[in-house]
Amino acid sequence: MSLKPTDYPRPPQDTGRGIHWSAIPYHGKALSDIDFWLGELKAMGFTWVKLLDDGGGSSLELCKVLLENGIMPVVRLYRYQPNPGHIGGREDQTVGKLVEIGVRYFETNNEPNLAVEWKDGRIPPDWMKIVAENFIIDANIVTKHGGIILMPAMSPGSQFRKYLETFKEAGADEFFSSGKAAIAHHNYWGNHPLNYPYDEVNQKEHPGATVFEDSYCWLSWYALLEDFRKVFGYYVPVLETEGGLWPGQRDDNRYPETTPESMAEQLTFVAKFMQGDEKVVLPDGTELSVLKEPGTYYFCTGWWLIANELMGHTDTAWSSHAWYQLDKHLPVVDALKALGSHPRKEGVPEEEVEPEPQPEVEPTPTLQWDPRLDDLGVKLVKGDVSKPRFALVEARWYDEQESQGRHHIFVEVIKDGKRALDQQVAFGWPDNCYVKGLSPTGKYAADFPMYAPIGTIGAGPYWVKVFTAESDKVEGLGLGTPETPHLAIHTSFSLKFQWVEAEGAPPPPKPEELAQTLWETAKASASPHGLIMPLNKEAPTFKVAQEQGLGFRLSPEVEFTFKDKKYLGQIFEQGYVIFEVPKWDEPIILPREEGSPHPWETL
Structure with a gap:
């Protein structure tokens, strides 16, 4: 069987x-x-980093930091001239340690079609068979720990078909079909335009040329995926572990030399493509997009190279390739920061989605809880019930069939009978969270894609709450089913939060009750000297009485308690003015019947 991209x-x-x-x-x-590098990665929108490990765990600390900051490391277990050969006990232990902290993707070989990657610098005639058989050995070591091994990337411009057929003959289907293996790809394209080989210049010289004959281009990922499907019968993810371009390249004299500006322009387009904001249409009408197959399996770029000397490398061979150099950074840095980023879109393009009506407002905050949530281990943690809060009033789980390919948490937030557009929702996972505003349209106010199974970390990796107010919190959300909590099966959740008053709080007192208590308190403290009382023009009660034209004072300001709450009140000729302390902007005003006695008259 084959797996979905979201698995x-x-x-x-x-x-x-x-x-x-x-x-x-x-x-x-x-x-x-x-701290500097993390800030730069986040500012440029990077969520994947390819890095090297010496086979003994030299990347362990860096991988921990990246994972803690929501960045997925792809680790190459570096061996000098790794062919012919395979990883051994040292790498075995390292993979176990890296998987334990959350690393999943591993490379164990590199560009085996180049002589420089072979001992003595010589490639044997049956090199593909040797590489494929050693891949199976490496795969057994990596996958026994729960890692995903990447098929070794060849150098740019390679033809993939025979290479893939050799891996299938060696038994690689066992790992690809079970989600234990994916593809590493080195996607460099030199000074070629992004639409090469379909561009006008190349087509004039090579009419009808396609990416399947000439893969030294950005679109090589498409050829690799399609060739894989033709050989294995399904798709698996392609992860670029090197790629891109750098200033000064002119591999093809038919095209201008790559400049810092053209580099920035091309990578900005690719960045937009990768998050679902751009698409490419080939001359035969084939539309390429990460929103549809095979583009959904094009997982990430792996652009070469963030830094050289600034990260401790003394060999200057790569100095001019580095984005961050000793005295400057390349324009692509500023271009990506200016572009911004957002999570990669899933499903169909937005323009094809039918607009959906706003949800009906639930008239009662009684909790409707899908009993299947208990089997999943989902938990409700109530907010401070002594305060008004957004309470969870509805929670539902959708299994794989009900989800229809979706893998999201859908959230609605209601206050005063309508969507609370002034609020934000937090979607969290261990050590981090993503805060999202509410949409004024659509069936749900907010949604969030899930990628981790519910059994990844204890009771599940995701939690949800309203971020901007007191709120209940739902914990233990994730992909999978009660029977398969560790598999990333497409499932979804819908949650509805509604604003409610404090639980167990007494109903607000009736103004008449407050006025009666004020009257009785004033009577108990009334002066035997009658209406002689000090005048406090700054008292809030006096100010309100003047504004409302309530006439003469018939009592001083009186402090009193009613049902464990403190009040300040005063009686005037035509009414009572009362404040709950310290709510000085919420006066309670009650008319006083003409001719009714005041406290002094009853002494």
């Missing part, structure tokens, strides 16, 4: 935007400046 691990706020860390497996220099 594979991805970062919480996946933008599809990834970058290659330094070209060395030691990260002490980068960790010493990690």
Whole structure:
């Protein structure tokens, strides 16, 4: 069987935007400046990072930091000239430690079609068979810990079909079909335009050329996915672990040299494509988008190279490739920061979605709880019930069939009979959360895609609450079923929060009761000297009486208690003025019947 794209691990706020860390497996220099680098990664919208490990855990601390900040590491277990060969006991232990902290994707080989990656610099005639058989050995080691192994990426411009057929003959289908393996891809394209080889210049020289014959282009990911489907019968994710371009390239003299500005322009387009904001239409009418197959399996970029010397690499071979250099950074940095980012879109494009009516308002806050939630381990944690709050009034789970491909938490928030557009919802997971405003239209006020199974961390990785007010909190949400809590099966939740008054609070007192208590308190403290009383023009009761024209004072300001609450009141010729302390902007005014006695007259 094959799996859906959403069955594979991805970062919480996946933008599809990834970058290659330094070209060395030691990260002490980068960790010493990690606050700076994390700030830059987030500002540019990166949620994936490819990095190297020396096979003994040299990346462990860096991976922890990245994961804590919602960034998915892809780890290459670096071996010098790894062919022919496979990983061993040292890497076995390291994979176990990395998987334990949350790393999932691993590379164990690199560009095996190049002589530089072979011992003695010589490629044997049956190199594909040797690489595929060693891949099976590596796969057994990586996957026994719960990791996902990546098929070794070849160098840019390679043809994929025979390579893939050799892996299938070696038995790789066992790992690909079960979600234990995916594809690494080195997607460089030199100074070619993004629509190469379909562009006008190339087509004039090579009429009818397609990406399947000439894959030295950005669109090579499409050729790789389609060739994989033709060989294996299904798709698996493609993760770019190197790729992009850098200033000064002119591999093809038919096109201008890559400049810092053209680099920024092209990568900005790809960034928008990866989060679902752009699409490409080929000459035969094929539409490529991350919103539809096979683009849904195009997981991330892996652009080369964030830094060289600034991350401790002393070899200057890559200095001009680095985005951050000793004396400057390339324009692509500012371009991506200016672009911004958002989580990768899922499903069909927005323009194809039927507008849906606003939900009906539930007239009562009685909780409607889907009993299947108990089987999943979902829990309701009430907010402070002594205060007004957004209470959970409805919670429902949708199984795989009911979800119809969706894998989201859908939320509605109601106050005063309508959607509370001034509020925000927090969707959280361990050590982080994403705060989202409410939409004025649509069936739900907010939604959030889930990628982790419910059994990933204890009772589940996700929680939800209204962020901007006192609120109940729902914990233990995630993909999967009660029977398969560790599988990322497409399931969904809908939650509805409604504003309610404090539970158990007494009903507000009737004004008549307050006036009677004020009268009795004033009578008990009345002066035997009659109406001689001090005048306090700053008293809130006196100010309100003057504004309302309530006439002469018939009592001083009187403090009294009614049902455990403190009040300040005063009696005037034509009415009572009362405040609950300290609500000085909420006066309670009650008319006084003409001719009725005041406290002094009853002495």
